Amino acid sequence: MTTEQSSKTEADWRRAYRALYRARAFDRTALALQRQGVIEVFSEARGQEAALIGACVDLVDDDMVFPDPRGAGVAMARGVTIGELFDWFRGMSYCPWDWRKTGYYAHPIPVGVQCSMAAGWAWAARLKQTDSVAVVYFGDGAASQGEVHEAMNYAGVFNAPVVFVLLNNGWAISTPSTRQSKAEKISIRAAGYGFAGETVDGNDFEAVRAAARAAIEKARSGGGPTLIEAITYRMGGHTTSDDPKLYRSVEEMASWEERDPLKRQRETLLAAGHPEADIDAVEVEVEEEIEASIDAYLELRGLA
Amino acid sequence: MSERPKRKRPGFTMADAINRAMDEALGEDPTTMLIGEDVGKLGGVFRISVGLQNKYGAERVVDTPLAEAGFSGAAVGLALNGMRPIVEIQFDGFIYPALNEIFTQVAKIPQRLGDPGVMPVTFRVPCGGRIRAPELHSESPEAYFAHTPDLHVVAAGDPRNARALLRAAIRSDEPYVFLESKRLYRRERIEPEDEVAELDPTKVRRIGDGEDLVIFTYGPMIDYAKAAAKALAYEGIGAVVVDLVSLAPLDEEGILEAAGASGRVLVAAESIERCSVAATVVSLLATKAFDSLRAAPRLVSAPNRPYPPARQEDDYLPSHDDLLSAARSLVAK
Numbered sequence: 001m002t003t004e005q006s007s008k009t010e011a012d013w014r015r016a017y018r019a020l021y022r023a024r025a026f027d028r029t030a031l032a033l034q035r036q037g038v039i040e041v042f043s044e045a046r047g048q049e050a051a052l053i054g055a056c057v058d059l060v061d062d063d064m065v066f067p068d069p070r071g072a073g074v075a076m077a078r079g080v081t082i083g084e085l086f087d088w089f090r091g092m093s094y095c096p097w098d099w100r101k102t103g104y105y106a107h108p109i110p111v112g113v114q115c116s117m118a119a120g121w122a123w124a125a126r127l128k129q130t131d132s133v134a135v136v137y138f139g140d141g142a143a144s145q146g147e148v149h150e151a152m153n154y155a156g157v158f159n160a161p162v163v164f165v166l167l168n169n170g171w172a173i174s175t176p177s178t179r180q181s182k183a184e185k186i187s188i189r190a191a192g193y194g195f196a197g198e199t200v201d202g203n204d205f206e207a208v209r210a211a212a213r214a215a216i217e218k219a220r221s222g223g224g225p226t227l228i229e230a231i232t233y234r235m236g237g238h239t240t241s242d243d244p245k246l247y248r249s250v251e252e253m254a255s256w257e258e259r260d261p262l263k264r265q266r267e268t269l270l271a272a273g274h275p276e277a278d279i280d281a282v283e284v285e286v287e288e289e290i291e292a293s294i295d296a297y298l299e300l301r302g303l304a
Numbered sequence: 305m306s307e308r309p310k311r312k313r314p315g316f317t318m319a320d321a322i323n324r325a326m327d328e329a330l331g332e333d334p335t336t337m338l339i340g341e342d343v344g345k346l347g348g349v350f351r352i353s354v355g356l357q358n359k360y361g362a363e364r365v366v367d368t369p370l371a372e373a374g375f376s377g378a379a380v381g382l383a384l385n386g387m388r389p390i391v392e393i394q395f396d397g398f399i400y401p402a403l404n405e406i407f408t409q410v411a412k413i414p415q416r417l418g419d420p421g422v423m424p425v426t427f428r429v430p431c432g433g434r435i436r437a438p439e440l441h442s443e444s445p446e447a448y449f450a451h452t453p454d455l456h457v458v459a460a461g462d463p464r465n466a467r468a469l470l471r472a473a474i475r476s477d478e479p480y481v482f483l484e485s486k487r488l489y490r491r492e493r494i495e496p497e498d499e500v501a502e503l504d505p506t507k508v509r510r511i512g513d514g515e516d517l518v519i520f521t522y523g524p525m526i527d528y529a530k531a532a533a534k535a536l537a538y539e540g541i542g543a544v545v546v547d548l549v550s551l552a553p554l555d556e557e558g559i560l561e562a563a564g565a566s567g568r569v570l571v572a573a574e575s576i577e578r579c580s581v582a583a584t585v586v587s588l589l590a591t592k593a594f595d596s597l598r599a600a601p602r603l604v605s606a607p608n609r610p611y612p613p614a615r616q617e618d619d620y621l622p623s624h625d626d627l628l629s630a631a632r633s634l635v636a637k
Contacts (some may be wrong), residue, residue, distance in 0.1 A: 064385075092414040105384070106416055113409055114375050127337075127363055128386065145403070150374025157369055178580020 013269060014282055016057050020205060022286050023049040023073020024262050026082065028234075029290050030072070031090060034240050038303060039089035045070040047203070047235030048169055050261035053077060054163045054208030055228065056135055062261060064121055066114040068137035068167060069107045070234075078104035082293035083300065090301070112145030114138060115164065119151045122160035122219070133219045134162040135212070140149060141172025144180045149189075152227065156193035159288035161219035163212060166226045167202065169234040187229035195225045196263070202230025203261040206268060315493025318463040322352050322428070322484060325388060325470035330360045333388065336474065339366045339375055340392030340428075349394055350430060350489055357525055376402035379425050380409045388424045390474060395486075395635035396431045397440025403448065410479045411455045421477030426470075430486035431459075432524030432574050433621055436614040443611060444524065449481045450552035451579070457552040459523030460506055461485040463492055465500045465509060469549065472505040483551075485524040492527070506550050508558035514542030516635050517568035520559065520585055522548040524574045525622070532572075532627035541635050543570075551581045559585060560593050568634045569596030573605040580605060599637035602630040 027044045034042040045052060048070060050162035055072050067074055072085050080097040084088025087096035088107070095106035108114035118136035125132040142148060145168055155162050166186055170177050183189075193239055200211045208230050233256040237244050244253070269279055298304040329336045338353055344367040346381075347354030357365035368375040372393065379389040393399045398408075400579035406427070414420045433442030449457045456478060460466040503509075511526075512533055523527040533543040546562045548554065563569050569589060573582040586601045600602055604622045612620045 093418065095418065099417060110408060111403070113377060113380075113405065116377025116405070117381040117384065117409070119374075120378035120383075121385045122381070123378060124382045124385035124387045134381075147373050147377055150369070150371040151377060153369055153371065154374050154378050 011270075013274060014155065014278075016053070016205070017054045017265065017269065017279065017282050018286060019057055019073065020049050020079040020262065020265055022076050022285055022290070023053060025074050025286050025290050026076065026085070029294060030086070031240070031293070033086070034089070038093050038298070038301075039086055041239050041241055042089055043070050043239045044234075044236035045073055047233045047256060047261065048167055049073055051167050051202035051208050051230035051232045051264065052137070052163070054205045055137070055163070055212040055230070057209060058213045059103070059133070059135060062130065062132045063216075064105060064118075064132065064134045064209070065102050066105045066118040066134060066136040067122070068114075068142075069109070069111070069138060070167075071104075071107065071137060074137070075102075075104050078102045080104050082290060083297045086297050110145075111138060111142035112147045115142075115148045115151035116154065118162050118164075119155040119158070119160050122155065122162035122225075123158045125161055126159070126298075131220050132161070133216050134160075135165060135216070136162060137165045137167055139172060139185065140166065140168040140170070140177040141175065142182050143186055152189070152193045152225070155225040156195050157209035159222070159224040161222075162225045163215040163219055164225060165212070166227065166229040167232060168229050169232050171244075172250065173233055173238045187227050187230060188228040195226035195227070195260070197229065199229040199231060201231030203264060205260050205261060205265045232261070233300055235260070307319055309543045312614065313493065316463055316496050316499065317490045317493055318460065318466045318484070319350065319352055321368060321463045321499070322460070322465035322470055323354065323356070324465040325474065326353060326356060328471065329390070329474040330356060330364060335386055336388045336390065337364050337366060337382065338390045338392060339368050339369055339379060340399045341368060341394045343367060343392050348392055350486060352428075352489070353392065357451075367423070372402040373397055373405055376427075377409070377567070378406035380399040380405060380423070380563050382411065383423050385426050388474065392430060393427060393429045395437075395441045396429055396443035399427070399445060406449070406455070406481075407442070407452055411452045414454055423479045424477045426473045426482055428478045428482045428484060431483045432487055433611060433617050434487050434524075436617075439611070439613070442617065444542060444573070444606070446481075446483055446575060447580045448549050450581050451583070454479070455552065456480045456505070456550065456601075457483065458550050459483040459485070459527035459548070461488045461523040462496055463494050465503055465549070468500050468503040469505055472503065476505075485526070488527060506553070506555055506613050508555045508562065509547040509549050510562065511545040511547060513542075514544040515566055516542045517544075517566050517570060517631055519543050519545045519570045519572055519631070519637055520548055520562070520582075521545065521572040522551060522581070524597075525572045528622070528624060528627060529572055531624060532631065535624070536626060536631055541631060548581070548585070554581075554584065554588065556588060556592070559588060563589055563593050564596040567596050568637075569597065569601040570627070570630050570634060571601060571605075572601050572622060572627055575605055576608050577603055577605045578608045599634050602634055604630050
């Protein structure tokens with residue numbers, strides 16, 4: 001390995017781990033701010049970070065992400081600032097960030113509509129003869145929406161450069177994924193649209209990243225859409241107004257703690273030979289960054 | 305044996321006007337597209353887009369899968385990425401699956417993104433009844449759209465202004481629902497010089513003169529209103545027809561001015577009355593022109609029940625005689 005390659009790998013693992021860890025740290029901070037009344041209702045992504053960040057970390061600036069509402073970590077990876085995210089959760093504006101510049105679209109409601117939007121955006125990218133790609137996130141609940149079917153069918157017919165990232169976290173608020181579909185894997189639907197689909201371990205950052213990178217490259221080179229189903233788990237509530245203990249067991253929740261994607265990625269990095277001190281340094285850096293942004297935000301909104 | 309060439313009847317119809325408006329828009333701007341069911345080779349079930357795919361190619365005049373929500377959602381994405389889609393809905397009743405996209409995305413995205421010009425989408429919707437069609441092919445859905453903020457809703461029923469009106473809708477950076485009275489596509493044939501070249505799509509349009517009453521209408525009942533005005537003239541009653549053109553927002557100033565002239569108002573529409581555009585015109589007059597009215601306004605529209613089977617539609621929709629008797633009762637006061 002040349003020095004240049006080695007430093008590139010070094011920068012790459014740091015960049016990826018920073019994005020992953022930032023998602024976790026943001027959630028922790030935002031939850032605290034919600035309890036203090038600084039922001040309104042908040043939805044954590046804890047447990048889903050590997051699936052979220054793994055699918056977007058290899059996009060380029062001209063690509064577009066159509067997010068899932070649990071997308072703060074992805075937003076930051078695309079260049080949305082922490083202050084802009086707080087503004088969204090505080091109810092200051094429906095899209096406080098520059099969606100075109102960041103390539104991170106507004107949060108979708110009702111869930112599902114982001115898929116046909118992404119198919120249309122990607123179709124236009126092809127018509128304009130650019131090589132941009134759209135990545136769209138949606139959940140196992142949204143996957144039941146008729147419009148998600150229509151969107152995938154469209155993307156297939158028009159060979160649109162779009163990657164459908166289905167975050168199957170087991171629960172749509174209190175409804176289990178067994179109530180969304182009888183199929184064991186939702187990814188098999190892709191066959192019905194004439195493109196490839198695969199199910200990956202959504203808590204394995206490297207696995208999601210590899211699948212997404214291949215799908216993004218395929219889309220970029222004219223190969224059309226892909227459906228990636230990432231099996232993951234929402235470790236927190238649906239929102240701060242939710243109490244997951246009312247509908248799922250403590251044992252189930254505990255079993256997923258062991259599969260925490262952050263812990264797993266730390267282990268992966270250690271196993272790959274990255275010194276623990278270097279990994280810790282990334283975490284400290286992120287914690288400091290977030291702390292500074294909270295101070296700046298409270299100041300900005302006259303809440304200090 | 306060669307096929308007998310089709311003879312085109314002389315004169316310029318509303319169908320010609322709409323086709324030409326799209327032809328011009330596609331010719332002028334490479335980001336303009338027409339998408340919808342059967343709009344390509346066939347030219348749409350009403351043959352409104354005939355010839356356009358040949359001229360502009362299958363990537364700009366696009367046959368879509370049969371899925372209104374999906375292609376309306378795709379139009380949202382196309383617009384977000386710099387295209388200007390014209391979306392043809394095959395029949396009024398088929399727009400209902402797309403309402404989620406129109407209400408929650410098309411109409412709300414400009415505010416959501418703080419960018420009024422981000423959704424240059426035009427939905428073309430054939431509307432109205434009296435064509436002996438199956439269920440859900442004769443709807444008047446305008447009130448749903450008019451009730452939705454940030455959507456422009458305009459109605460065409462006349463070859464004179466349809467081209468300019470559609471051109472204005474397509475040219476606008478804001479979303480439009482363009483309602484086409486399907487019964488009137490080829491009913492009237494005009495000389496090309498009688499066409500309006502440019503118009504303000506937000507203003508009412510006066511048709512004829514008359515000092516005794518005003519008939520406000522739009523789209524599907526324009527010819528009925530004109531026929532009523534003509535018949536009333538034989539009785540010595542002067543009725544001016546005012547085409548609302550823009551159903552949302554309403555041209556309040558134009559409506560108040562036209563109503564104030566005689567103080568006698570008849571509003572005619574094919575839609576049901578409850579929460580309708582016609583009822584909104586009456587509400588506007590009651591709140592802003594009460595003192596200038598000489599009689600309670602008359603509302604002539606369909607009853608509050610679903611559109612009936614074809615053989616009953618003549619009893620369900622307002623008739624020529626309904627308009628005449630309402631007009632007579634107004635003038636008697």
